[in-house]
Amino acid sequence: MKASPSIKRRTVTSSVLDLLRDRIISGYYEGGHQIRQEAIADEVGVSRIPVREALVQLEAEGLVVIHTHKGAVVAKLTPEDAVDIFEARLIFEPFILAKAMEKATPDDVERVQSAYRDYEKALLAGESPAILSQLNWAFHIALSYAADRPRSLSVLSTLYNSADRYLRLQIDAKAAQTKALEEHSALAQYFADGNSSAAQKLLKKHIADARDDVIRGLQHRGTKVAS
């Protein structure tokens, strides 16, 4: 089974899907925002059918909630939801990492190193949060790649997208990004050394810290986001 998600030809539905997902994750659409099918359709210059299908997929990803005959609303960001997501990652990612490290080849090690360098380069270049987020995720993907577990990867990917929404509203994004870089450096080293237990431990801390930062941030914002 060759996991090749890119073989899918570009379709209108997928374009709309990417557009909407990006707007939700980036915070352009805030939690509670109602997404009107026709508004999107008119804006992009397509019919409502691809928009509908994109929304269905977004609901499966947990980014929107669809109420029958009432339409799609961007999922709200709450502390409870953040804990739900980040702790799921907390349990899951180190497990996948362990599986990956069991089977990792030199190519896999190089993939991790490369992903690390890409992130570092982008951070130093002062790239946008969107770019950094993407490369951050690419690094985590690289860590998991060798596990060769499409299902688990899919679960992780969904969780990450939702987690990213919370990460994007960090107050001091710069500090978080720099901290991430340092931890990625160590993770990449442990990966290369085959030190699985150290890698897992650090990854857990990495995610737990992110969770705590997010929670703190949400409390700081008060009820503004919750409701």
Add this chain to the structure above:
Amino acid sequence: MKASPSIKRRTVTSSVLDLLRDRIISGYYEGGHQIRQEAIADEVGVSRIPVREALVQLEAEGLVVIHTHKGAVVAKLTPEDAVDIFEARLIFEPFILAKAMEKATPDDVERVQSAYRDYEKALLAGESPAILSQLNWAFHIALSYAADRPRSLSVLSTLYNSADRYLRLQIDAKAAQTKALEEHSALAQYFADGNSSAAQKLLKKHIADARDDVIRGLQHRGTKVAS
């Protein structure tokens, strides 16, 4: 499998979704089976639109794979996929169980007991595999309910549906069901006693055994299913 019975009004898409999901999980559609939109539409007496939307959701659940301009194919059952799914559950479910037990109230205990009795009753009554599977899942849901983690539950639910496909082709279903009943009994007891570590340990064994049974079964069937 009725995730949200009361909230969402019954829609054609959801009916088709349930129908197709059921056919895939039950094995009526084998892995590799091509699902023609128009065939389903004609059979049910609806247009292709709801069928398409149902297929999109099924792809998100990992039950079908959609190739652009080529259509939907029922996901194949392979040993690698089974390991992927069952080990994801193996890591995830005990974690959710622990979270649930931290917060469980007497009502939650009663919910687990009730789910256990329902399964026992159905097994003794010689109910169909479909019914037993549903009640089996209902028991696991009951164990997780108190955790109050919708995201994690959703992940678990998806994993379980796919896992169920493998469980359904067990050679000796009766033996597995009886074994499950015994383990459920002990799990329910640990839950009631608040013995979290014992419960987690048993749940892990429960899932690991299921994984091993499934793998054995797949090997026994040889290449017939794999290809």
Add this chain to the structure above:
DNA sequence: GACCCGTATATTGAATACAAAGCCCTCGTT
């Protein structure tokens, strides 16, 4: 003035109709 109920409108759900891509078979060439 508050509340209930019907109607009007906006928005989604589904069906029909049209466009485009993939597949398969034929036919011609070598």
Add this chain to the structure above:
DNA sequence: AACGAGGGCTTTGTATTCAATATACGGGTC
């Protein structure tokens, strides 16, 4: 006979159109 080009057929992707439902507004009643 093997191979490749082309065309027709099948199936999916998208647009357009019609139907059903929820929300908002207004009139009537107490």
